[in-house]
Amino acid sequence: MRSPDQRLTSEAKVTAQSMLLDPSNASTNPVENWRACFPEIIGRSPAMIAALETAAKVARSDSSVLIMGESGSGKELFASAIHRLSHRSPQPYIPLNCAAIPENLLESELFGHERGAFTGADKRRIGKFEAASKGTLFLDEIGDMPLALQSKLLRVLQDKKFAPLGGNDLKEADVRVIAATHMNLEAAVQRKSFREDLFYRLNVLPVFVPSLRERSEDIPQMLEHFTEITNSNHSAPSVSFFTDAAIRMLCKYSWPGNVRQLQNLVERMVVLKGGGAISIDDIPSDIIRSIEGQKEQAIVSTGADFQPNFQQASSAMPLAIGGRKQIAIPDQFGVLPEAGIDLTSFIEGLENGLILQALERTNNNRNQAAKLLGLNRTTLVERIKKRRLAVLNEPSKEL
Ligand SMILES: Nc1ncnc2c1ncn2[C@@H]1O[C@H](COP(=O)(O)OP(=O)(O)OP(=O)(O)O)[C@@H](O)[C@H]1O
Numbered sequence: 001m002r003s004p005d006q007r008l009t010s011e012a013k014v015t016a017q018s019m020l021l022d023p024s025n026a027s028t029n030p031v032e033n034w035r036a037c038f039p040e041i042i043g044r045s046p047a048m049i050a051a052l053e054t055a056a057k058v059a060r061s062d063s064s065v066l067i068m069g070e071s072g073s074g075k076e077l078f079a080s081a082i083h084r085l086s087h088r089s090p091q092p093y094i095p096l097n098c099a100a101i102p103e104n105l106l107e108s109e110l111f112g113h114e115r116g117a118f119t120g121a122d123k124r125r126i127g128k129f130e131a132a133s134k135g136t137l138f139l140d141e142i143g144d145m146p147l148a149l150q151s152k153l154l155r156v157l158q159d160k161k162f163a164p165l166g167g168n169d170l171k172e173a174d175v176r177v178i179a180a181t182h183m184n185l186e187a188a189v190q191r192k193s194f195r196e197d198l199f200y201r202l203n204v205l206p207v208f209v210p211s212l213r214e215r216s217e218d219i220p221q222m223l224e225h226f227t228e229i230t231n232s233n234h235s236a237p238s239v240s241f242f243t244d245a246a247i248r249m250l251c252k253y254s255w256p257g258n259v260r261q262l263q264n265l266v267e268r269m270v271v272l273k274g275g276g277a278i279s280i281d282d283i284p285s286d287i288i289r290s291i292e293g294q295k296e297q298a299i300v301s302t303g304a305d306f307q308p309n310f311q312q313a314s315s316a317m318p319l320a321i322g323g324r325k326q327i328a329i330p331d332q333f334g335v336l337p338e339a340g341i342d343l344t345s346f347i348e349g350l351e352n353g354l355i356l357q358a359l360e361r362t363n364n365n366r367n368q369a370a371k372l373l374g375l376n377r378t379t380l381v382e383r384i385k386k387r388r389l390a391v392l393n394e395p396s397k398e399l
């Protein structure tokens with residue numbers, strides 16, 4: 001397994017580590033400080049700098065990390081960077097995508113098996129926990145882990161011991177776990193598809209990777225970065241570059257597939273152009289239509305974003321009444337985004353927005369709000385409590 005260290009210059013790593021160990025080594029500019037720790041992660045928008053700062057701090061601890069963010073936003077990149085900055089960096093970094101392994105093989109993938117443990121187990125095989133010994137195990141798409149295995153994982157994280165399938169001897173699990181998900185795990189806990197105790201065990205140090213939509217300032221640099229890479233990988237007669245007008249246009253797009261979508265689009269456009277200026281006319285028509293659709297969207301006032309929003313869903317940041325911003329309905333509302341969607345979170349976000357509006361319109365009278373929403377009062381109150389939609393001690397204005 002190639003260590004993420006190898007992708008970076010040792011100079012960057014030394015700078016980052018010395019700065020983390022002794023903050024007096026850092027320059028006085030906090031943006032440059034956090035940027036210096038993560039040369040492989042592009043972006044200097046406030047949302048990205050905040051995420052980098054959290055990641056750098058998290059790297060110093062040995063507790064479990066839960067990285068949350070939309071698909072293609074860079075969760076895997078953050079996971080490997082956190083390992084690289086941690087004291088475990090000389091040891092292995094072992095990634096495992098829980099969604100990519102069939103359910104019946106995942107347990108053996110994690111803990112290994114002894115010879116004869118099951119039909120077809122003709123020799124002993126070590127699992128990822130053993131392979132990651134003293135290092136970091138990255139459990140990607142943790143929200144897709146089957147419930148039965150979630151219990152086993154929890155036990156290993158608590159006892160710091162595991163037994164391979166078909167074996168009785170317990171082995172030490174000296175492993176730091178970094179998990180990642182594009183799902184709203186709190187919502188998954190509520191609908192009982194994710195164990196609450198495992199959620200809290202993993203969510204000791206949460207890291208939110210912002211979507212590209214939340215940091216469109218970073219788009220020009222991203223376009224330049226991926227154009228440079230594609231230019232150097234494809235030997236066209238002349239290099240390609242985006243015109244300023246094309247860059248401005250792409251900054252207005254909502255990028256439902258985040259950085260992965262941008263990276264793929266740049267590669268496609270650069271290769272198809274084969275050199276020279278890439279202008280607005282070269283941008284695929286579905287993207288132009290989507291940008292134009294956005295402009296025509298009505299601006300509505302709502303308390304919750306229609307997109308699943310991990311930060312809003314976090315228990316650290318409960319949704320609150322008041323102080324709401326004006327937001328446009330996303331252009332892809334009602335249209336399944338290319339990258340797919342967490343339907344449950346999406347519907348929940350939509351419901352939360354309507355509940356908040358009903359509470360505000362009725363001055364927090366839960367009887368009247370329930371009538372406005374066609375719900376009975378008990379159902380509404382339950383939902384408010386469960387989703388922490390109102391300040392708990394705020395009395396209802398019913399007479
Ligand atoms: N800030 C960034 N700077 C440079 N490259 C990035 C950045 N964020 C993401 N990428 C690149 O975008 C691609 C997708 O990133 P990554 O695989 O880390 O996303 P992810 O959040 O794990 O996606 P998924 O949820 O689909 O697994 C990768 O090729 C990654 O290197």
Ligand SMILES: [Mg+2]
Nearest residue numbers: 075076140180
């Ligand atoms: Mg990933």
